[in-house]
Amino acid sequence: MTGETDMQPSHMKTTMSAIESAAGNLLEAEKSHPPRAARAPRPPRPNYRNIHRFPLPVNVHHVPSVIPHNPLSIISVALSYLTFLVSPPHQKVYSACFDSATSSVHVTDEKTIRALWEMGFFGKGSLSRSEPNWLEQEKKRRGLMGGSTVEEATRKRRAERRQLKLERARHEKLAVEERLRVEAAARESGSQSGLHVVEAADSTAIPAERFSVKKAMEARFLERRQQAMQNREAASSADQQQSLGDLTNSPSSPSANSQSLPVSEHTDHILDDDLDLDTIENEEHLQLSNEETFFLVYALGALSIVDRASNAIIPTPALFDLLRRHSYYPRRPEDRPLEVDDPFMISYVVYHHFRSLGWVVRSGVKFGTDYLLYNRGPVFSHAEFAVIIIPSYSHQFWSSTEALKRHAADKQSRSWWWLHCVNRVQAQVKKSLVICYVDVPPPSEVAADVDGQLNRYRVREFLLRRWVPNRTRD
Structure with missing residues (x-):
């Protein structure tokens, strides 16, 4: 017992000394490494769930549900129907104009632009990549709003990536030269030690390269940090000099009164320039595509197209005929009849089909396809599917004569090389390829009205995935 009691104080002393030494090391580390400056908080992101809460630009009025064991629910439903009959709800109809030069529809009203984009992601900004936000980006570029533009951030990121690639290539070249030099020395000496040196050089070439790239990134980060500190110090010194100048140039001195007029004129000039910048x-x-335009006019009734020449609203049948004629290049004249497999008819049938299923349909020309399908919209996630449209002539009418057979073969023929290229591109961008076959009816069965013409077409979907032998051996 006595030995144990004698050992406890020495053990406690050892522990306390270890703690004190660790604390001293921490203090020395804190002194040698000053604390990092707090990062500026990021600006809050827009609430896209609230902005795009309406999937389509239509007014939806809910009717009370009917409860079988509650007779009062039937009365509430009847009252709601009577209310809608007496005072029907007003559906807002937006306006746009058709441009025959570009074969597209233009929307210039800012409220209409925001409404069509926020409720369904219709259209594309003429000066933007997708969302019409050119004015906001221009204000950021001129310094009227905080933050940097998307194009500037992309350009900066690409420049940094290019610089890192150049540095990596330079270090790889140095490593190869060093390896060749060691191999040449080993061949001249002919000793076994040279081979060991070569093996050591091979094993350390890649880590040295990675270490150099990492060092380059750290050096660039430190350089930016020092530049930011220098800018902050320069701004503080400028503020101090300005405050000293304000104290020396008091209103009682005649020199200050003599210099006040040009300063005020210069200030007024600056304010005028800022006022001009604020009113950009x-x-x-x-810019709406032809398919988006006709879907908004025909399916939703939320858009009216105005003719620029006559300043009159174009009726739906006339607009349907106009868009079909503008789908040809050059534009098909009025004296020539339209065909049942014209480009607008085939593409609109597919667009209407997927929009009716709840998908957000956007152009897929960026990835070599006809359409891209988004679950909720481009601001929420990437497109899940890419759509390729192929007309199908399965009706026996298209095989009745040799001329019709050649026409059908020319329209729907695709090569295996084309299919593999498109499928490989979609696999590279992590999208599933959907092939849509549109069954084209014979011309004799096409009705005169728009509803009858669209009801004759059928859409068949096929999901195609790239076959990888290593993953699908079964």
Whole structure:
């Protein structure tokens, strides 16, 4: 017992000394490494769930549900129907104009632009990549709003990536030269030690290269940090000099009174320039495709197209005929009849099909396809599917004569090389390829009205995935 009691104080002393030494090391580390400056908080992201809460630009009025064991629910439903009959709800109809030069529809009203984009992601900004935000980006570029533009951030990121690639290539070249030099020395000496040196050089070439790239990134980060500190110090010194100048140039001195007039004139000139910058005219308009336009006019009734020449609203049948004629290049004249497999008819049938299923349909020309299908919209996630449209002539009418057979073969023929290329591109961008076959009816069965013409077409979907032998051996 006595030995144990004698050992406890020495053990406690050892522990306390270890703690004190560790604390001293921490203090020395804190002194040698000053604390990092707090990062500026990021600006809050927009609430896209609230902005795009309506999937389509239509007014939806809910009817009370019917409860079988509650007779009062039937009365509430009847009252709601009577209310809608007496005072029907007003559906807002937006306006746009058709441009025959570009075969597209232009929307210039800012409220209409925001409504069509926020409720369904219709259209594209004429001066933007997708969302019509040219005015906001221009204000950021001129310094009227905080933050940097998307194009500037992309350009900066690409420049940094290019510089890192150049540095990596330079270090790889140095490593190869060093390896060749060691191999040449080993061949001249002919000793076994040279081979060991070569093996050591091979094993350390890649880590040295990675270490150099990492060092380059750290050096660039430190350089930016020092530049930011220098800018902050320069700004603080400028503020101090300005405050000293304000104290020396008091109103009682005659020199200050003599210099006050040109300063005020210069200030007024600066304010006028800032006022001109604040009132930037929005030069962007929303450009709708022909399929989006006709879907908004025909399916939703939320858009009216105005003819620029006559300043009159174009009726739906006339608009349908106009868009079909503008789908040909050059535009098909009025004296020539339209065909049942014209480009607008085939593409609109597919667009209407997927929009009716709840998908957000956007152009897929960026990835070599006809359409891209988004679950909720481009601001929420990437497109899940890419759509390729192929007309199908399965009706026996298209095989009745040799001329019709050649026409059908020319329209629907695709090569295996084309299919493999498109499928490989979609696999590279992590999208599933959907092939849509549109069954084209014979011309004799096409009705005169728009509803009858669209009801004759059928859409068949096929999901195609790239076959990888290593993953699908079964």
